[in-house]
Amino acid sequence: MPIVTSVLDGYNVCIFAYGQTGTGKTYTMEGTPENRGVNYRTLEKLFTLCNDRSSIMRYELFVSMLEVYNEKIRDLLVDNSNQPAKKLEIKQSSEGTQEVPGLVEARVSCTDEVWELLKSGSRVRSVGSTNANELSSRSHCLLRVTFMGENLINGQRTRSHLWLVDLAGSERVGRIEVEGERLKESQFINKSLSALGDVISALASKTSHIPYRNSKLTHMLQSSLGGDCKTLMFVQISPSAADLGETLCSLNFASRVRAVENGTARKQPDHAELFKYKQLAEKAKHDEKETKKLQDCVQSLQLRLATREHFCRSLQEKVRDLENQLAEERKTRLKQENRALASISTQGALSSLNQAQKITADKKPPLAPTKMRLPLRRITNFMTVPSPVAPNKTRKSILPVVDEDRENISRPLGTANKGKTMLKARRGSIAVRATPSEASQVVQPKRRASIATIRPESNANMRTPLQSSTAQLRTNRVMGRQSFVWDPQRVWRTSRVSSPLPQKETSGVALVEATPVGPRSSKFRGSPPSQPGSWKPKHPTVVALQKKQLVWSPLKLRGLKTNKRKSLMST
Numbered sequence: 185m186p187i188v189t190s191v192l193d194g195y196n197v198c199i200f201a202y203g204q205t206g207t208g209k210t211y212t213m214e215g216t217p218e219n220r221g222v223n224y225r226t227l228e229k230l231f232t233l234c235n236d237r238s239s240i241m242r243y244e245l246f247v248s249m250l251e252v253y254n255e256k257i258r259d260l261l262v263d264n265s266n267q268p269a270k271k272l273e274i275k276q277s278s279e280g281t282q283e284v285p286g287l288v289e290a291r292v293s294c295t296d297e298v299w300e301l302l303k304s305g306s307r308v309r310s311v312g313s314t315n316a317n318e319l320s321s322r323s324h325c326l327l328r329v330t331f332m333g334e335n336l337i338n339g340q341r342t343r344s345h346l347w348l349v350d351l352a353g354s355e356r357v358g359r360i361e362v363e364g365e366r367l368k369e370s371q372f373i374n375k376s377l378s379a380l381g382d383v384i385s386a387l388a389s390k391t392s393h394i395p396y397r398n399s400k401l402t403h404m405l406q407s408s409l410g411g412d413c414k415t416l417m418f419v420q421i422s423p424s425a426a427d428l429g430e431t432l433c434s435l436n437f438a439s440r441v442r443a444v445e446n447g448t449a450r451k452q453p454d455h456a457e458l459f460k461y462k463q464l465a466e467k468a469k470h471d472e473k474e475t476k477k478l479q480d481c482v483q484s485l486q487l488r489l490a491t492r493e494h495f496c497r498s499l500q501e502k503v504r505d506l507e508n509q510l511a512e513e514r515k516t517r518l519k520q521e522n523r524a525l526a527s528i529s530t531q532g533a534l535s536s537l538n539q540a541q542k543i544t545a546d547k548k549p550p551l552a553p554t555k556m557r558l559p560l561r562r563i564t565n566f567m568t569v570p571s572p573v574a575p576n577k578t579r580k581s582i583l584p585v586v587d588e589d590r591e592n593i594s595r596p597l598g599t600a601n602k603g604k605t606m607l608k609a610r611r612g613s614i615a616v617r618a619t620p621s622e623a624s625q626v627v628q629p630k631r632r633a634s635i636a637t638i639r640p641e642s643n644a645n646m647r648t649p650l651q652s653s654t655a656q657l658r659t660n661r662v663m664g665r666q667s668f669v670w671d672p673q674r675v676w677r678t679s680r681v682s683s684p685l686p687q688k689e690t691s692g693v694a695l696v697e698a699t700p701v702g703p704r705s706s707k708f709r710g711s712p713p714s715q716p717g718s719w720k721p722k723h724p725t726v727v728a729l730q731k732k733q734l735v736w737s738p739l740k741l742r743g744l745k746t747n748k749r750k751s752l753m754s755t
């Protein structure tokens with residue numbers, strides 16, 4: 185049987201018996217133990233072929249058996265004697281095949297197992313007694329054998345079905361004289377066979393619509409009748425001349441079936457395997473989409489990273505520029521500080537040299553300057569009267585200082601002068617202390633301005649122009665030379681040189697008036713001792729002009745010498 189071999193090759197095969205009732209359809213399909221029917225022989229042949237191909241192919245066989253009785257599907261392999269029959273429905277799978285969910289599929293490995301199953305199913309099948317057949321089949325019996333094949337060489341899998349169908353016999357209701365339940369069964373049988381005839385006619389005429397769903401039988405055999413399967417039909421006819429009409433009908437039906445061309449049969453791949461491959465393909469597609477999304481995300485992150493790197497590079501360049509600028513500014517400032525220190529050291533050296541010369545001349549030990557000094561500022565003949573109130577640091581320094589340790593304080597003229605009311609020429613030294621911010625930037629020596637004045641200590645209300653000027657400067661925060669600007673952060677230190685002039689209270693004013701006031705006044709203004717030798721200035725540069733009662737300064741001394749020369753030359 186070549187058609188049976190096709191099942192093992194992966195083709196769907198359908199073998200069914202059609203004919204008048206009592207003509208031997210069941211006998212042909214099932215047979216007897218002595219004369220095996222098509223079902224047994226087919227399965228026997230298939231098992232033989234499976235054994236022959238065992239080195240190449242591996243098969244698994246599953247047997248299902250059902251009947252369509254009165255347009256109802258019933259599983260014949262279920263022992264439902266004690267339970268009501270479970271209702272089964274035909275469903276179309278995703279692969280386009282018709283499946284009956286819940287149908288028993290018994291795995292068989294040999295012919296004997298199949299035979300036992302067929303016998304058990306046949307016992308359950310609905311039969312009835314009619315005038316034509318004592319054990320007439322009142323239903324369509326369908327035996328489905330599923331073959332799961334796997335090629336051991338290439339791994340190809342197939343899943344094919346073999347349908348072995350024993351149709352109920354067509355019969356004339358009036359002739360067989362059935363009533364009641366048998367009449368109803370005959371009507372359903374004739375209706376389903378008529379639907380089968382319509383499907384065959386539609387398939388033969390190649391119409392667009394094939395009425396498969398007009399009956400459970402045609403619906404179940406849809407893929408076997410009009411699909412890509414191989415179909416074989418047995419036509420059972422009666423040899424009796426009385427059944428000539430039914431015989432002609434059966435032959436006409438067989439002629440239509442023979443005219444049906446379904447096209448080339450195709451191998452049926454394992455749909456489960458195909459479904460698995462489909463799932464793998466869908467998963468690969470999904471993974472590809474995810475990969476594309478991740479690639480887009482990575483690309484956007486790379487763009488953001490590149491943007492941030494560019495921004496960081498620009499910031500680093502800015503920082504580098506600022507560092508270079510800061511370094512240049514530091515260099516410039518360092519140069520300026522070096523220049524300032526050099527000039528200060530030069531001036532300090534000159535002043536020290538002058539002081540050393542004078543000390544040598546006076547044979548006095550030089551005063552050891554404890555701190556670096558700037559050139560003495562120009563001293564004006566204005567001196568402010570210290571205010572009795574506001575005891576701040578600056579004002580305190582203006583008050584008469586009696587500390588003998590202060591280097592700029594003139595020594596007292598004698599103990600006899602203590603307690604006497606007399607005008608004393610005083611010199612105020614104003615020291616400037618650099619603010620912390622300035623000290624951190626530029627190292628500048630403490631500045632000191634020496635101011636000589638004469639002020640009667642007894643009368644604090646009297647003010648000389650110098651005092652008024654000092655007061656005014658204190659108010660205006662401007663003091664000394666024009667280039668000397670008052671800085672509140674600095675501390676002024678004034679020291680006074682007591683004037684040795686024993687003058688009256690009003691003589692201070694006269695003395696001050698007699699003091700030459702010019703744009704270039706001497707740096708130190710003090711009163712010389714009243715008697716030569718009685719007073720010796722502590723500071724060598726401070727010389728008081730006693731006779732003229734003027735504040736003495738080296739510059740003035742130089743000017744006086746020049747004027748004396750000029751006057752001598754003129755005389």
Ligand SMILES: Nc1ncnc2c1ncn2[C@@H]1O[C@H](COP(=O)(O)OP(=O)(O)OP(=O)(O)O)[C@@H](O)[C@H]1O
Nearest residue numbers: 204205206207208209210211212317320321352353
């Ligand atoms: N070729 C045959 N050789 C011997 N007996 C046969 C043969 N064909 C049929 N019979 C006998 O005829 C009787 C009816 O046969 P069978 O039941 O197979 O008919 P049927 O077509 O299936 O009827 P129904 O359609 O009503 O089921 C049976 O008793 C069977 O043994």
